[in-house]
Amino acid sequence: MSRLVQTVLPARLGVPFRWLIASSWTSNLGDGIAMAAGPLLVASLTHDARLVALGATVQWLPPLLFGLLAGALADRWDRRRIVLVVNWVRVLVLGVLTATIGTGHASIVLVLAVLFVLGTAEVFADNAAQTFLPMLVRRDDLALANSRLQTGFITVNKLAGPPLGAALFAAGAVWPFAGQAVLVAAAALLVARIVLPAVPRDPDRRSHLGRDIAEGFRWTVRHPAVRTLVLTIFIFNITFGAAWSVLVLYATRRLGLGEIGFGLLTTVSAVGGLVGGVLYGWITRRVSLGNLMRIGLIVETLTHLGLALTRQAWVAIGIFFLFGVHELVWGTTSVSVRQRAVPRALQGRVGSVYTVGVFGGLVVGSAVGGVLAEHWGVTAPFWFAFAGSALFVVLIWGQLRHVAHTDEAPEPLPEDDAPEESARDVAGPAGGTHPH
Template identity: 70%
Template sequence: MGNRIAEVLAPSRLGTGFRWLLASSWTSNLGDGIALAAGPLLVASLSRDAFLVALAATVQWLPPLLFGLVAGALTDRLDRRLIVAAVDVVRAGVLAVLTLAVATDRVSIVAVLATLFVLATAEVFADNSSQTLLPMLVAREDLAVANARLQTGFITVNQLAGPPLGAALFTVGAAWALGAQAVVVLLGAVLVTRIALPPRERSGGPRTKLRHDVAEGFRWVLGHAAVRTLVLTITIFNVTFGAAWSVLVLYATERLGLGEIGFGLVTTVSATGGVVGTLAYGWITRRVTLGDLMRVGLVVETLTHLALALTRSPWVALPVFFVFGAHAFVWGTTSITVRQRAVPQHLQGRVGSVNLVGVYGGLVVGSGLGGVLAQHGGVTAPFWFAFAGSAVFVVLIWRSLRHVAHADEQPGPAAG
């Protein structure tokens, strides 16, 4: 039975290296899932100011914007596995210090915000390098399957199991939640060291400057229609998403009337929708072109913001979060697979970092807008902004999404 489950989760054709990567990814995602609930709850326990709550999101989304391009260039130069392991050890150490500060009641909102910034900075380097490991371990035709498995772990442990666990541990004591995250992140670092990577092709030319390497990544993205469209779309939509989700803890606890455990439930319901998206992904991508898949996803996200702006009922909001979770999984898996299949191995880090800057650049701008809008217009104002902005962008980008399917609108890769 155990071998059968292992074969379903990580088919043997994907190799032993993939199984170690999967184990490390799932373990680290559990720690990040705990933080999804524990981090905002810790900030909210120290301040109920909407601007400071949104600022907590901003300081976590700002480092990829500041350091993402450098991280991408270093990923393409250095040992990618070593980067992931070393950075995760640093993250575990920082979390241990914060745990001690919370346990001894020597923590302030300023210290928490600074710590969140440091942790997010470390995560930039770990995540960028981690995403480049998969194409080195798995054949091109298996990337969709492998990405679906990694995303399944992200959904089940990061989104589904982690937040309720983090919220439950937080009710016992904030130090318990932070300490658990430190242990899990450290275990993820140990697991990633077990991966054996194939030799990487080295450029025969002279060593270039980081600035040149970064510019090369930008030029490649600008010249590739499918990846360029994905980066532009995720940037704009993360402005609207970031505005709404930056005050999600206040929206869930105040407008929907959910408590601390209920806030974790919001993420859990979204993750459950993601699980449904996981199960249906292969069926969907065999029947729907990538361009149409992107279009449907953008409409779903736009209507999500509208529904949440209108309702006060958890019984309405929770099904909306469920549908949004399914959309997020399908969108995320498809965009990652398109990018990994299209980008040469020696550019994976840099092109990934351009995408990362787009992702978090949108989130930083959005979270800043969300905090201001919530202060002046109430907790639903960011959701109204998100709806209006998303609707306008959908109209503008609609025709350009054909580039995602490489202009021929062939069905996307099926996930097994």
């Protein structure tokens, strides 16, 4: 057992990283349960495709509204404390939702409101939590540590969570949300065990939140690789969001799958992600990052086309498997690019710009998907996703060359924009408090 632990979680990553990954896996299991249970709850309360798509929108809208603020606060406040407070708020809200469902007073308006509040809480928790890793492991270990986090995310959030959530929902609508509340509480207790090194801050430096947010945005615009990633994820999430916002309707109406079958689609995608995680090192040794991104965008484009064409569940399952491989490879690469490139004092703000790109695309896409599905059927969003993705691949193709330079040291900011630490400080250990 100790050899297995050492292989999965090498000692050089440190004990704090093990607390972080335990918290991440626990929280993500709860989120995976809700990933299936949330849409099923909304679909059980309404047959309007626009309201079903709105269920996705209200969860994707908070990062767009509050992402930049969350990033600025993460660079100002105690990041661990942010995660702890917000997770306990999530536990409280989930408890209210559970009680409402259990007493038979759940309505579509109430459920959508609760989903919005939960999504808002996650913005602040996730933005702060994503800054932990560069403070806990060496720069050279970021790819390995991220692959472990991604593998755990896929295993529990996508592989175990959705079918468990669907099965719990089939047993009773109250159970998946009660289970998520318990898991989020456990994750908060695990985060409390993490000790983070201090982030240097100039006590004489007093700036407004607006200036802090603008500083992170300017840095993102000036860095070619990160700028390219933000633009790409924004456009591709418009197309992805359009299709995935009505996925529960596609699975039940188009493929004829039941509640558990809907959860299994995500499970198959997760299996593909595990395969991608195993192959990631082998792939990146043979394919440049720029070409890896190009291949990924082609795979995603063809995913939408395949799902638009098929009526066979087994074909869709195969497509979801390949999409899962792509999702892991893309996700691990993009987060490693950002963490290597961004100075530590800007991690929260630059991460929030990326988050706004992610969820801004999803919000726009989900609104489009709901309208298309309501007027032209559940495959219309997938045709839109295919056409839009294909067009963008052609337009962005040349810009992906910037990603090939991400192994370079982080770029320092101009003198008047420089935060509390230089780019040089990010590459090495954080003084005596570094776990290594």
